Amino acid sequence: TQLLEQSPQFLSIQEGENLTVYCNSSSVFSSLQWYRQEPGEGPVLLVTVVTGGEVKKLKRLTFQFGDARKDSSLHITAAQPGDTGLYLCAGRAFKAAGNKLTFGGGTRVLVKP
Amino acid sequence: DAGITQSPRHKVTETGTPVTLRCHQTENHRYMYWYRQDPGHGLRLIHYSYGVKDTDKGEVSDGYSVSRSKTEDFLLTLESATSSQTSVYFCAISESGVSYNEQFFGPGTRLTVL
Structure with missing residues (x-):
């Protein structure tokens, strides 16, 4: 069974500060996705990283896939209250049956104005 | 937004009763999944x-069954709900x-088993 560990579990910061969320595993993934979930809604995909060492930027969000394809990070620059939510990483194993994903436990981010 | 609806959105039931949750999609996607979030x-x-009539177990399948008779519908059934299935x-x-x-x-279904 492939496991993804996210850290920290909870993060509370002031508007304008930076934050980083980590997603780690002992397993290798073919791709890794980051989702954001707001209260009362389902998760929504932010980004997919597929190449070891890949860095993707989405406005103030920077996503990195580890060289060994076992870990990933999400960095938010100058966080805003609108960034508040639950961030989930999800990995897809090579030749995963049924297109299945393995989800991390999530990091709850609170950005205070 | 992908066309996915779930029904009901909220349900309160008692231990031992059967419960069926429905997922309906309008995207004609091949794969459908049921997750629980705690x-x-x-x-x-x-x-x-x-695929239609093709299903398999996930990591927490005990106490749950599913059926898919049409591409667009995927049903999750709790044969005899327990409090541990509140989720x-x-x-x-x-x-x-x-x-x-x-x-x-x-959008999710909030199920409470009393």
Whole structure:
């Protein structure tokens, strides 16, 4: 069974500060996705990283896939209250049956104005 | 937004009663999934389907069954609900070869078993 560990579990910061969320595993993934979930809604995909060492930027969000394809990070620059939510990483194993994903436990981010 | 609906959105039931949750999609995607979400556990896969009448177990399938008689509908049944099945249930869909198999999620069903 492939496991993804996210850290920290909870993060509370002031508007304008930076934050980083980590997603780690002992397993290798073919791709890794980051989702954001707001209260009362389902998760929504932010980004997919597929190449070891890949860095993707989405406005103030920077996503990195580890060289060994076992870990990933999400960095938010100058966080805003609108960034508040639950961030989930999800990995897809090579030749995963049924297109299945393995989800991390999530990091709850609170950005205070 | 992907066309995924779940019904009911909220349900309160008693221990021992059967419960069926419905997921309906209008995207004609091949794969459908049922997850449960509990604090500290992220999303855990219950069952998934890779086609009409083709289903398989996920990591937390005990106490749950599923059926998919049409491409658009995926049903999750709790034969005899227990308090440990109190959770928020999400349905998701995906398609091979589309955007790295991104999964699109429904709005969720909050189930409380008393």
